[in-house]
Amino acid sequence: MQRATSRLGRSRASETTATNGAATARRSLRWASAALVPAALLVVLTGCVPADGGATPATTAPPTSAAPTTPPAPDPTLQLLPEGTALENQPFFDSVNRTLIAANPAAGGVEFTSTLRDNGFDLAAMQVTPDITTVGVAADAVQFSVRWKDNNCLIGQYGHGIYTSTVAPALGTGACLVGQTRPIDW
Numbered sequence: 062m063q064r065a066t067s068r069l070g071r072s073r074a075s076e077t078t079a080t081n082g083a084a085t086a087r088r089s090l091r092w093a094s095a096a097l098v099p100a101a102l103l104v105v106l107t108g109c110v111p112a113d114g115g116a117t118p119a120t121t122a123p124p125t126s127a128a129p130t131t132p133p134a135p136d137p138t139l140q141l142l143p144e145g146t147a148l149e150n151q152p153f154f155d156s157v158n159r160t161l162i163a164a165n166p167a168a169g170g171v172e173f174t175s176t177l178r179d180n181g182f183d184l185a186a187m188q189v190t191p192d193i194t195t196v197g198v199a200a201d202a203v204q205f206s207v208r209w210k211d212n213n214c215l216i217g218q219y220g221h222g223i224y225t226s227t228v229a230p231a232l233g234t235g236a237c238l239v240g241q242t243r244p245i246d247w
Contacts, residue, residue, distance in 0.1 A: 147228045
């Protein structure tokens with residue numbers, strides 16, 4: 062019986078040593094991690110500092126004038142082609158919309174449809190999505206469209222500073238946009 066106890070005692074001692082060894086290894090790993098993380102951050106952040114020690118050139122704001130400026134005009138080499146197809150009119154559509162965005166980065170549905178109307182597009186053929194969601198939050202993007210004579214639609218989307226457009230066939234309903242649109246009553 063004593064022999065069994067001594068074997069049991071040795072077995073427990075080995076387990077304790079193994080457990081202590083694992084705990085020591087974990088502590089060592091934690092210490093190594095604690096030392097390596099700041100060192101790695103230092104290396105990464107050092108790469109972000111300019112070679113001249115971080116000095117940046119001074120900039121001055123351009124002088125501003127109190128006189129109102131007229132928004133830039135669309136590309137003069139492009140024009141509306143009333144007898145053309147939607148695809149042929151897409152470059153002008155894009156030029157009008159990009160010009161508006163350059164003048165007013167916060168443009169919404171009213172501004173897009175009004176600017177398109179002012180540049181010859183038929184307001185009665187347009188659709189636009191709401192600028193505000195049903196819960197009162199600004200929409201991520203506004204979509205607007207012009208149904209063209211060839212039963213295709215010029216469709217633009219603007220949100221988060223990104224403008225995209227496409228030409229797509231009108232839907233079976235005759236509309237260009239899927240989902241909720243708002244009345245164009247301006």
